[in-house]
Each structure stands twice: as structure tokens, then as C-alpha cells.
Amino acid sequence: MAEFLKVDGVSKSFYGNPVLHDVSFTLDPGEVLAIVGENGAGKSTLMKILAGVYQPDAGSILMDGQRCHFSNTRDARNAGVGIIYQEFSLIPQLSVAENIYLGQEPNRLGWVNWNAMYKGASEVMSRMGLAMDPRKACQELTVGEQQMVEIARAASASARIMIMDEPTAALNDKETRALFELIRRMKSQGMGILYISHRLDEIFQIADRIMVIRDGRMIITRPAVELSRDEIISYMVGREISDMYPRENHSTDKVLLRVEHLTVPGLLEDISFALHAGEVLGIAGLMGCGKKELADTLFGRHAYRGTVYVADEPVKLSNPVAAIEGGIGLVPEDRKAEGLVTGLSTRENVSLPNMDRVIQLGLVSRRAENDLANSVVDLLRVRVLDQEAPVRYLSGGNQQKLVLGKWVKRGSPILVLSEPTRGIDVGARTEIYRLLNDLTASGKGVLLISSDLPEVLGMSDRVLVMRDGRVVTELQAGEAGQEKVMQYAIGGNEKCLLSSRFCASTGSYWFCFWRS
Amino acid sequence: MRQYRILLVLLLEILIVSLISDAFFTMTNLMTVVRQVSMTAIIAAGMTVVIITAGIDLSVGSIVALAGAVGAGFMVSTDSVAVGILVTLAVGASIGLINGVLITTQALPPFIVTLATMVGARGLTLVYTQGNPVIARVEEFRTIGGGSLLGIPVPILIMIGVFILVHIFLSRTRFGRYVYAIGGSEEAARLSGVPCERVKVLVYTISGLLAGLAGLVLTSRLASAQPTAGSGWELDAIAAVILGGTSLMGGSGGVLGTLIGALILGIISNALNLMNVSPFYQDVVKALIIIVAVVTDSRLSKMAAQRAMRRQ
Numbered sequence: 001m002a003e004f005l006k007v008d009g010v011s012k013s014f015y016g017n018p019v020l021h022d023v024s025f026t027l028d029p030g031e032v033l034a035i036v037g038e039n040g041a042g043k044s045t046l047m048k049i050l051a052g053v054y055q056p057d058a059g060s061i062l063m064d065g066q067r068c069h070f071s072n073t074r075d076a077r078n079a080g081v082g083i084i085y086q087e088f089s090l091i092p093q094l095s096v097a098e099n100i101y102l103g104q105e106p107n108r109l110g111w112v113n114w115n116a117m118y119k120g121a122s123e124v125m126s127r128m129g130l131a132m133d134p135r136k137a138c139q140e141l142t143v144g145e146q147q148m149v150e151i152a153r154a155a156s157a158s159a160r161i162m163i164m165d166e167p168t169a170a171l172n173d174k175e176t177r178a179l180f181e182l183i184r185r186m187k188s189q190g191m192g193i194l195y196i197s198h199r200l201d202e203i204f205q206i207a208d209r210i211m212v213i214r215d216g217r218m219i220i221t222r223p224a225v226e227l228s229r230d231e232i233i234s235y236m237v238g239r240e241i242s243d244m245y246p247r248e249n250h251s252t253d254k255v256l257l258r259v260e261h262l263t264v265p266g267l268l269e270d271i272s273f274a275l276h277a278g279e280v281l282g283i284a285g286l287m288g289c290g291k292k293e294l295a296d297t298l299f300g301r302h303a304y305r306g307t308v309y310v311a312d313e314p315v316k317l318s319n320p321v322a323a324i325e326g327g328i329g330l331v332p333e334d335r336k337a338e339g340l341v342t343g344l345s346t347r348e349n350v351s352l353p354n355m356d357r358v359i360q361l362g363l364v365s366r367r368a369e370n371d372l373a374n375s376v377v378d379l380l381r382v383r384v385l386d387q388e389a390p391v392r393y394l395s396g397g398n399q400q401k402l403v404l405g406k407w408v409k410r411g412s413p414i415l416v417l418s419e420p421t422r423g424i425d426v427g428a429r430t431e432i433y434r435l436l437n438d439l440t441a442s443g444k445g446v447l448l449i450s451s452d453l454p455e456v457l458g459m460s461d462r463v464l465v466m467r468d469g470r471v472v473t474e475l476q477a478g479e480a481g482q483e484k485v486m487q488y489a490i491g492g493n494e495k496c497l498l499s500s501r502f503c504a505s506t507g508s509y510w511f512c513f514w515r516s
Numbered sequence: 517m518r519q520y521r522i523l524l525v526l527l528l529e530i531l532i533v534s535l536i537s538d539a540f541f542t543m544t545n546l547m548t549v550v551r552q553v554s555m556t557a558i559i560a561a562g563m564t565v566v567i568i569t570a571g572i573d574l575s576v577g578s579i580v581a582l583a584g585a586v587g588a589g590f591m592v593s594t595d596s597v598a599v600g601i602l603v604t605l606a607v608g609a610s611i612g613l614i615n616g617v618l619i620t621t622q623a624l625p626p627f628i629v630t631l632a633t634m635v636g637a638r639g640l641t642l643v644y645t646q647g648n649p650v651i652a653r654v655e656e657f658r659t660i661g662g663g664s665l666l667g668i669p670v671p672i673l674i675m676i677g678v679f680i681l682v683h684i685f686l687s688r689t690r691f692g693r694y695v696y697a698i699g700g701s702e703e704a705a706r707l708s709g710v711p712c713e714r715v716k717v718l719v720y721t722i723s724g725l726l727a728g729l730a731g732l733v734l735t736s737r738l739a740s741a742q743p744t745a746g747s748g749w750e751l752d753a754i755a756a757v758i759l760g761g762t763s764l765m766g767g768s769g770g771v772l773g774t775l776i777g778a779l780i781l782g783i784i785s786n787a788l789n790l791m792n793v794s795p796f797y798q799d800v801v802k803a804l805i806i807i808v809a810v811v812t813d814s815r816l817s818k819m820a821a822q823r824a825m826r827r828q
Binding site: 299319320321324330332337338339340341342343344348349351352353355359362363364406 | 684687688689690692693696697699700701703704705706707708709710711767768
């Protein structure tokens with residue numbers, strides 16, 4: 001008998017960067033196949049290929065032995081593949097039924113056939129065991145109910161395969177249980193389900209088989225009962241932390257930046273710390289703990305109370321220009337929207353905070369600009385073919401190197417890095433860590449703000465843990481184990497929550513399982 | 517790249533029109549075309565800078581009238597050409613400054629702010645002139661609009677000077693670079709230390725100043741300031757900018773393309789006149805040519821982007 005779904009040797013590259021390499025797997029009817037891997041491992045790309053968003057460069061997709069070509073999402077949908085994404089895509093003002101039928105409204109002579117629409121929506125919902133008024137506007141539903149509507153929309157009458165990308169990211173425990181109920185129901189109706197999640201707990205509850213992908217390659221696919229959590233994690237990571245973080249110790253006693261009683265009403269509460277020359281000071285905490293706001297405040301994006309000293313001189317960080325003149329450089333969290341002007345070239349982006357260095361006799365010197373850009377490209381081994389092309393065509397890792405490089409050239413003694421390696425491949429990460437060592441060796445101070453806990457622990461000399469807008473503790477690199485940081489970040493004695501909630505709120509914190 | 521493509525369109529247009537009409541490719545006619553274009557081209561130079569910041573300035577046409585009228589009034593009452601010139605430019609720059617300050621301090625969309633000043637400046641012109649032309653028949657003043665130097669009409673020289681200065685401003689100065697950065701991504705620019713508010717105020721002031729300069733040339737040419745002067749010029753200027761390959765989304769483009777765009781539009785009008793096409797049809801033909809040019813250009817730039825993507 002031909003396989004229900006067979007993916008055979010699928011590969012995909014973006015802008016010359018391979019994202020998927022020769023991935024093959026099968027899915028049976030009534031089966032839940034969980035797909036796990038680190039951020040950027042290629043999970044989402046693989047799912048988008050199955051849903052017709054992207055077309056594979058090589059390899060094929062077969063359903064019931066028939067080769068499928070999905071040139072767009074409609075093709076995939078018609079073939080019976082439904083997908084729900086991490087982000088909700090409902091239109092809040094429209095009703096449940098309107099959302100379910102968006103783009104394919106039943107019509108009679110060109111007019112929307114409302115009766116058919118409400119009846120159809122009710123049928124889909126009852127098939128899924130949901131009791132919801134199809135006339136209700138989606139904005140009046142709870143998050144869990146909205147997720148169900150998303151699934152109802154993806155599960156059109158002919159859907160046979162359902163892809164779920166982090167479906168529980170926004171759900172609470174009760175809603176998650178309801179979702180699993182629904183998944184079991186869909187299984188019993190013979191649907192095949194591809195389930196992507198960072199939450200290993202959930203995967204063991206729901207998955208029949210587990211596939212691990214890493215750096216775009218399928219590593220293993222095995223029945224869930226044959227795998228332990230530790231095994232999965234080691235397959236996902238494939239390397240030891242100590243190899244990944246080449247930290248050197250250059251810290252001194254000289255204070256570069258001193259923050260005293262920094263308060264931003266509603267965001268930050270009485271934060272005090274000092275950053276020394278040659279030091280990497282890590283800031284850890286869960287999402288919403290205030291670490292992003294701390295970075296923004298130090299760069300003059302929030303009005304604050306308290307005092308900030310740079311080299312013992314008080315500075316007023318009222319806007320980014322003041323912060324830069326005070327000696328602070330910021331590598332923002334969102335490098336595409338805030339780190340670089342993506343429509344401008346490598347040369348222009350590197351020059352932007354360095355105009356003083358490239359202006360001669362009042363005019364910009366093209367030669368000085370090229371020299372500056374070349375020196376950044378060489379220093380950080382940025383892969384740029386054409387320095388005049390807009391930087392939006394560069395990969396994330398190369399873009400991030402440019403953001404760092406422009407501040408290095410500015411000579412800012414204090415660098416605030418916010419999520420510097422998010423979504424970046426391993427090679428570029430290593431280059432960035434190497435640069436951190438060079439910076440601290442030359443006496444700069446680095447504030448490393450990251451949700452990637454192994455990174456914070458692996459690269460920092462000291463770690464501050466934040467929670468609810470406050471610094472709750474300071475740990476030395478040696479004594480700061482992952483569990484210990486977690487306990488402070490979560491707060492108090494909710495230790496039992498450690499595994500589930502933690503991973504729930506950040507995704508990339510799944511490492512917390514590792515030692516526990 | 518875009519500017520070379522649009523230059524090709526201009527050359528093609530010149531070739532076609534020369535073949536159709538013998539009267540076109542003569543020195544006198546060519547000078548006439550460029551002189552007619554010069555005033556909207558001067559405005560379009562400022563508009564280019566505004567549009568590169570992802571903004572828009574609808575007030576320039578009204579500024580032409582207000583600056584021209586107030587300047588002419590002062591020239592007559594003080595009997596000083598210098599005072600007249602200074603007042604004309606100062607009025608233009610002031611309206612631009614008001615635009616810039618409102619847009620940055622109140623965080624209002626440029627479209628709304630300049631729509632308001634467009635209406636307001638036109639209203640002020642009518643109040644100031646009481647609906648009558650302001651006569652400014654001063655002999656030395658006429659050279660600005662009517663004189664020539666080495667056989668080239670002064671308005672053309674002014675236009676060339678403006679384009680050279682704005683080109684250098686955009687391509688070779690700190691603020692010019694900031695203009696592109698703001699249009700590309702204001703937040704990224706701000707976080708790279710660009711004083712976005714100051715740059716934007718400067719940009720709208722430049723646009724107002726250049727509109728005032730166009731008003732000065734017009735007043736001088738007509739020896740009077742008309743309260744309805746400059747009506748609709750903002751749209752001609754925007755058309756020239758877009759034809760010249762500057763994106764309304766901001767972040768890219770340049771003033772050389774704008775000059776070519778303005779010439780293309782001017783030659784169309786001139787050619788239609790030479791061919792005795794009824795003026796009623798002229799705007800329709802202009803509209804068609806704008807659409808064809810912009811559609812072709814967007815297709816070509818999409819292809820260029822894909823090529824760039826493959827290369828990286």
C-alpha cells in the first residue's frame with residue numbers, strides 16, 4: 001500500500017544559505033508525528049513547504065503514492081493539507097463562521113450565502129466536538145477558543161493532514177488539554193498530524209513518533225516510547241555547551257557604567273548595578289521581566305528616574321543620540337527593524353553611526369566609507385558579495401555582524417547587546433562570541449541580554465537575574481547553574497513549575513530540562 | 517540604475533518627438549521647454565528630498581503663491597528688490613518650517629499636515645491679495661525670470677544650480693545620508709544616532725524654501741504675483757519625482773532622476789502643443805504616459821531585485 005504521506009529528500013536554500021538538507025520522512029493516517037529542533041533548525045521551513053508556502057529546491061512530496069506539486073497554499077489546501085501557524089491569523093472583528101470561510105465564502109449568484117456558511121461552520125465545529133456560536137465575533141473569544149477556530153479553519157471538509165506549529169504557545173493548561181482532546185479526535189478520524197513544539201512534556205503526551213532535526217538535517221525519527229527526554233535534547237543540540245562558548249576572562253575593577261536606582265514606572269523598579277571594563281555582564285530573565293526595557297532605557301528610549309554614570313560622570317540618557325555620545329552602543333533585539341536600515345547598503349549602514357569618521361572637508365568621502373566597511377567585513381568575516389547591495393539580502397548572521405561592527409568601529413566603550421544571536425546559525429554565533437572576547441580584551445564592557453540561557457551562562461563573567469522589572473540576584477559565572485538562574489527568574493518555591501511553565505514562556509529555555 | 521533607465525526613456529522620447537515635429541529640436545524650442553519646466557523642477561527637487569524620507573509635501577503649490585505675493589508686496593512697499601527676494605524665500609522657508617515642526621513634535625502624518633498648510637497658505641494668499649494680482653514691475657527684478665546669461669535663460673541656470681546643490685546635499689553630506697536612513701527605517705536610523713526630528717524639520721524647510729524660490733521666479737517672469745499661482749504644481753512635482761524613480765515608500769531615489777522626470781513631462785506638453793493637440797486632451801495623454809512609465813519601471817526594478825537576491 002502506498003504511504004499516506006511521504007516526504008522524500010527535500011532540500012531548500014534561501015539566498016544561498018541551505019536551510020533544509022535532504023529531509024525524508026513518512027506519516028501514517030491517525031498518527032501524530034512530533035518535530036523538534038532548536039530555533040532555526042528548519043522546522044518551520046519544512047512545514048511551510050508542505051503547506052505550499054515555499055517550493056522545495058529538490059526532493060518530492062507524495063500523498064497516497066501520488067507526487068504533489070504545491071505551487072501555493074491553495075494547492076496544498078485542496079490536496080488536504082491544513083496548517084495553523086504560531087501567530088494567530090484570525091480577523092478579530094469578523095465572526096467565527098466568517099473567519100472559517102475567509103477567502104472561500106459559500107455563494108449563491110455572487111452573493112454570500114450566509115445560511116450555508118453558518119450551517120457549514122456549525123458542522124465543522126460539531127465534528128471537532130466544539131460548542132461555539134458561529135455568529136460570535138472572534139475578538140470575544142478566549143485565546144484557547146480562538147486557537148480552536150484556527151484549527152477549524154485549517155480543517156476543511158477534505159483535510160487529511162494537519163500541521164500545527166507551536167499550537168500551545170499562547171494556551172494555558174486547561175486550553176492545552178482541550179487541544180489535545182481535539183487532536184485525539186482528529187486522529188481517530190484518520191487524520192495525520194505533524195506537531196511542532198518546544199515543549200517536550202507535551203510531545204511525550206501526544207506524539208506517536210518523534211523526529212529530531214538539527215541544522216536542516218533529519219537526525220532521527222523514532223517511536224516516542226523509545227526515546228527519553230535527555231536523548232532528544234542531545235540529538236537536538238549535538239554538541240557540548242563548553243565547545244560553543246569560548247569565553248575568556250578579561251574583567252577588571254575599573255567601573256565603566258554605573259546604574260543607580262534606575263526606575264521606569266511600570267517597567268523597571270530600582271535597578272542598580274555596575275559594569276566593569278573588560279567584563280561581560282549577563283542579564284537573564286523570562287520574557288517580560290524587563291530585560292529588553294533595561295536595554296531600551298540605557299539607550300535613551302524611555303524616560304527614567306535614577307542616575308547613570310559613564311566612567312564616573314553622570315549622563316542624561318534622554319535619547320539615542322545622548323546615549324551614543326555617552327559611549328553606549330546598542331545591538332537591538334529586532335535587527336531587521338531596528339538594527340539596520342535594510343534598504344541601504346553595507347557601506348551606508350556601517351557609516352551611519354560613524355559619519356564623523358567618513359566626512360572630510362564637510363563632505364562624505366566614498367573612499368573613507370569603503371575603507372570603514374571593508375574593515376568591518378574583514379574583522380567579522382561577513383559574507384558580503386556586493387557591498388553596494390541592500391543589506392536585506394544578507395543572511396541574519398551576516399546582518400547581525402554588521403550591527404555589531406558598526407558600533408565596534410564607533411569605538412563605543414559600552415555595548416548593550418539584546419538577543420545578539422537569536423535566529424543565527426552556529427557559525428555566525430561563534431564569530432560573534434569571538435568578537436566579544438576581542439572587545440573585552442581591549443577593555444570594553446558588554447551587557448549581554450539574552451533569552452538563550454546557555455549563552456548568558458557560557459559568555460558572562462557575572463549574571464544578573466531579573467524578574468518583574470527588578471534585579472533579583474547577582475551570580476558569579478561559576479556558581480550560576482541553569483537551574484539556579486531559573487529558580488530566581490521564576491521566583492520563590494514554584495519549583496514544580498520549572499519544567500512546564502518555563503519552557504512555555506520562552507521557548508528557547510528548553511535547556512532547563514537538561515540537567516533536571 | 518533606475519536613473520539610467522529613465523534617461524533612456526527621455527532620449528527615446530526626444531527621438532520620437534524630433535521625428536514627428538521639425539519645430540521640436542531647435543535651440544529656441546528646447547530652451548522654452550526647459551524654462552517652462554524649471555519652476556516645477558525646482559519644487560520637485562525639494563519634493564524628492566521629502567519623499568526619500570517617506571514623507572510628502574502637498575503645500576508647495578500654495579507656498580509658490582503666498583511667498584510670491586507677500587514678497588512682491590514687500591518689494592513694492594519698500595521699493596527694494598533685495599528685500600522682496602529675501603521675504604519671498606523667508607515666507608517659503610517659514611511655511612516649510614511650520615510643516616516640519618508640526619510633523620515631528622506632534623507626530624502627525626505629513627500628508628495631513630501639508631494638506632492643512634496647502635489650504636491655509638492658499639487662504640492667506642487670498643486674504644493678503646484680496647484676490648487681486650500684486651503688480652511688481654521693477655526692472656532689475658525682471659532678470660530673474662526673464663533675463664539670460666550667455667544665451668541661457670536665468671530660470672534654467674537657477675534650476676541647474678538647485679539640482680547640483682540638492683544632489684551634493686543628498687549624496688555627499690551627513691544630513692543627506694540621514695535622509696535616506698530615515699526613509700529606509702526611521703527607528704533603525706534613530707538607534708544609529710540619527711537626530712530624526714532635526715533632519716525632518718530641515719527637509720520640510722528645504723522644500724518650503726525651494727517652493728519660495730519657484731514663486732520668486734514666477735513673480736519675476738509675470739512681473740506680478742497671482743493669487744492662484746502654483747495651483748496643482750505639487751502634483752506635477754510629485755509626478756516628476758515618481759517618474760524619476762524615487763520610491764514613495766522612501767529610502768531610495770535621487771534628484772537626477774527627478775530632473776529627467778520633469779523634462780519628460782515638459783517635453784510631452786511641448787510636443788502636444790507642437791502637434792496642435794487640443795489642451796483638453798493633454799492631461800489625459802500625460803496621465804497615460806505616467807502610468808506606462810511607472811508600470812514599466814516597477815517591473816524592471818522587481819527583476820533587478822530578483823537578480824540581486826540570486827547573487828547574494
